[in-house]
Amino acid sequence: MTLLVFGKTGQVGQELSTFDGVTCVDRSEVNLENPETCREAIRSAAPRAVINAAAYTAVDRAEEEEALATVINAVAPAAMAQECAALGIPFVSISTDYVFDGSGETPWRPNDHTGPLGAYGRSKLAGEQKIVQAGGAYGILRTSWVISAHGNNFVKTIRRLGTERSQLSVVSDQVGGPTPARDIAAACLLMARALAKDASKAGIYHFAGTPNVSWAGFARAILAKLEIDCNVTDISSREFPTVARRPLNSRLDCSSFETTFGLCRPDWRQGLRDILRQLETTK
Secondary structure (H helix, E strand, O other): OOEEEEOOOOHHHHHHOOOOOEEEEOOOOOOOOOOHHHHHHHHHHOOOEEEEOOOOOOOOHHHOOHHHHHHHHHHHHHHHHHHHHHHOOOEEEEEEHHHOOOOOOOOEOOOOOOOOOOHHHHHHHHHHHHHHHHOOOEEEEEEOOEEOOOOOOHHHHHHHHHHHOOEEEEEOOOEEOOEEHHHHHHHHHHHHHHHHHOHHHOEEEEOOOEOOEEHHHHHHHHHHHHOOOOEEEEEOHHHOOOOOOOOOEEOEOOHHHHHHHOOOOOEHHHHHHHHHHHHHHOO
C-alpha cells in the first residue's frame, strides 16, 4: 500500500519515513501556508492513503500567530481531506490533547466536550472539524506528549539539563501519557490500512502512552534511566508561567482505538529505553 505523508521532518514523520511503501514530503516540497499545494501533491503522488503528520506546534508563539497556525493546522488539512474524499482514499491526521480544557482527572474520551485553552488548541480543533466536514474516510488520532530521538522534546531537554545542573524544577500538576513517535507512526499506518478496507471505522480516536505520569515524574524516570544524579523538585504550573496555558489533565481514554484497531496503548517506559539507546548511538 503506497502512502503519502505530510510532515517529513517532524518527530512522527521521521518515524513514518522508515516504513516500506511510504513517501514523505516536507515544507520545502509542499507549502502548507498555500493549501492548494497539498491538493496538488496528493494528485501527483496518486497514493492509496494520506497521513498528515505536519503541524504548527509552537504552542506559545501561536498566541501571536493564530492566523498562521490556523492555516497550517486547519486549512491545509482540510484541503488534504477534501482531495482524499474526492479521490475516495483514506485520510489520517494527527491531533492533540490540547483540544480539551484539561479540567478534572478523568481521562478524556473522543466524544467529550472540547474547550481548548489557547490558539494552538483552537487551530487543531478547527482542523478536526474541517476534516470531518470533508466527508471522506477519515481518521483523527489525538495523542499527547510526543517523544523521540528526533527534534526538540522533553526527553532530550531533560537529558541535556540533567548533565548541566544538580537540581531541576518541573511541574507536577500536569498529567498525561508520554507517547513515543514510533508508536504513533505505527498507529497511523494501522488506521490508514484499516480505513482502506472498511470506511465505517472512520472517526476520532485517542492514542497515548501508558502509564499516565506528571512531567516531574517523567523527568525522574528519564534521569533514572540515564543514571544521572540530578534532583527534581515538584512545582505547580503557576510557578512556571508560560505564554499559553497548558492543560493540567492530558489523560486520554484510548479504549475505542484498542477496540476498533486492536492496538493497545504503548508503554512509554519501553519507548524511553529505545529512545535513549538511539540517542546514545548517535552521539
